[in-house]
Amino acid sequence: MTEHPDDHVASHGDSHLDLEAMADALAAAEDGAALPEHLRSCAACATRLEALRAALGAVASDLAELPAVPPVPASLQRSVVPTPSPGATTVLPARPVASLDEARARRTRLVLAAGGLAAAAVVVVGGGLLLSHNATDTHGAATNAAGVESPRVQDSGTDYRSPAALQAALPGLLSPPTPAPGKTVPSPLHGLVAATPDPLARLRTPAGLQGCLASLTDPADRSTPLALDYATYKGAPALVVVLPSAKPSKLDIWVVGAGCTQLESDLLLYVKADRPTK
Amino acid sequence: MTEPGDGDAQDRALLAAHLAGEPHAFDDLLGRHRQRMWAVALRTLGDPEDASDAVQDASLSAYRAAAGFRGDARVTTWLHRIVVNACLDRARRQAVRPTVPMPERPPADPRDVLAERETQVLVQLALAALPEEQRAAIVLVDLTGFSVEDAAAILDIPPGTVKSRCFRARARLAVALGHLRNPESPEPVPPAADLEGGTT
Known part of the structure; x- marks a missing residue:
């Protein structure tokens, strides 16, 4: 009524x-x-x-039939965050809104291979996740059959303590050692997994990982992670997700806890970092 | 009213990151909603300059109020509520001067251009003449695609009131745009002028 x-x-x-x-x-x-x-x-x-x-x-x-709303004026693209004092972190301009066409184009190339201790490759197509087992793709996989870059997945077990530590680890996260054919990189957590329950186990499943990633990415623009690292942050079990940023020279690093789901990211840290130069 | 995949979890994560001191998080959050905030402001106020000022005011208000966000609404609802309030404040403070942006895709026939622009001008003027509360409701629901429920959350009124205001706004537009001339009617519908100053 x-x-x-x-x-x-x-x-x-x-x-x-x-x-x-x-x-x-x-x-x-x-x-x-x-x-x-x-x-x-x-x-x-x-x-x-x-x-x-x-x-x-x-x-x-x-x-x-009213005319379309014109683009957001440039004056509104500027940051509203007060500029910090000299020497502090530079305030970046606001991320531009992706056009629908741009978002559509990105969706068409969304192919993500991910894995973990189970050495499972996860493929995202159009926002959905498919599971395929492929041990050789787990570490250092550069591209899949479609020629699309896949994320580097690690179980480093590193205990990251600060944003600076993550920035320093970026080159390694993005370019981990590639195992010899038929071998897998030994994980420092392997022994632990056998002895104790893995707090990040849910995030190693395709559904768990898909849900968590969905909480970190815009539905209209599901960016493909560049790297995943099952680690800890200040001693807490954590998944480090490295995503491309709107600015090509930057990367978005999300550190989420074991409780990361589609509805709640369980965010431990979000930081924008400089993309390592090759 | 959080639904899976609607982006609210990321909005909350960005807000949390902002409150935790991440310097880029708030701009990233605004960037996700800026286009729609701008659309709401422009459709509500009609004038690009006023709309830009309203969005800027709203962005700063949201930045200052972020710590007080209670989390009982979606972040997008909270942001757009601030935008609508900024627009209504601005509309109350000054006379609105509606302007009509040029259509992005001009029709081939110049006569069509004139007819289309004439209709657009009339619609813009009719929208500007609506009572503020009705205009806010119809802008959210009919012009920027919010559901009645989301518009109700933004305007902080019951969904039924949103619906009522939308129907009343459409009825006023029907009169103002000449769609409601019924010569057989024993009592003509009151002209638009009679409706001015009416209650909402």
Whole structure:
């Protein structure tokens, strides 16, 4: 039932209904409410109601033909964050909004291979995740069959303590050693996994990883992670996700805890870092 | 009203990162919503300069109020509520001067151009003449694609009130745009002038 807190003009007893009372009647009717008694007994008002109903369709057409909203002016692209004092971190300009075409183009090339201790490769296609087992893709896999770059996946077990530590580790995260064919890189966590429950186990499954990544990326622009590292942050189990940034010279590093899901990222740290030069 | 995949988790993560001191997080958050914030402001105020000022005011307000975000609404709802309030404040403070942007895709026939622009001018003027509360509702629902429920959360009113305001706004537009002339009607629909100053 539609509520009408502005009802003081919507009811006029036995007199003919005015425009707003008829508009309210149509709104209520859309919710399945019965028409006011007056409309059922007054042919004139019923006729006018039908005229209004038809006119609303024409209004919808007029509104649809309004010119498109122009792009956001450059003045609004500037950062609202106060510029820090000299020597502090530089404030970057705001990330430009990706156009629909750009987002569509990116979606078409979304192919992500990921894995973990299970050496499972996870492939994202159009926002969905497919699982394929491929041990040789686990570490240092550069491209998949489609020629799209896959993320580097590591179980470094590193205990990152600061953003600076992550920045320093970036070259290694992005270019881990490639194992010899048929071999896998031994994980420092392998022994631990056998002895104790793995707190990041859920994030090693395709569904768990997919959900977590969805909480970190825009639905309209699911960027492919460049690197994943199952590690710890200040002693807490953590997954390090390295994503491309809007600015090519930067990378977005998300460090999430074991509770990362599609609804809650369990964020431990987010930092924008300089992309290592090759 | 958080739904999987709607981006709210990332918005919350960015807000948390901002509050934790990450210098780029708030700009990244705004960047995700800026286009729609701009659309809401432009459609509400009509004038690009006023709209730009309103979005800038709203962005700064959100930046200052970030620590007070209680998390009981989606971040996008919170941001757009601030934008709408900034627009309504601005509209109350000054007379709105609607302007009509040029269409991006000009029709081939010049006569069509004139007819299309005439309609657009009339629609813009009719929108500008709506009571503020009705205009805010119809801008959110009909012009920027928010659901009635989301618009209700942004405007902090019940969904039924949003619906009522949208229907009343459409009815006023129907009169103003000449779609509601019924010669057979025993009592003509009140002209737009009679509706000015009416309650919402």
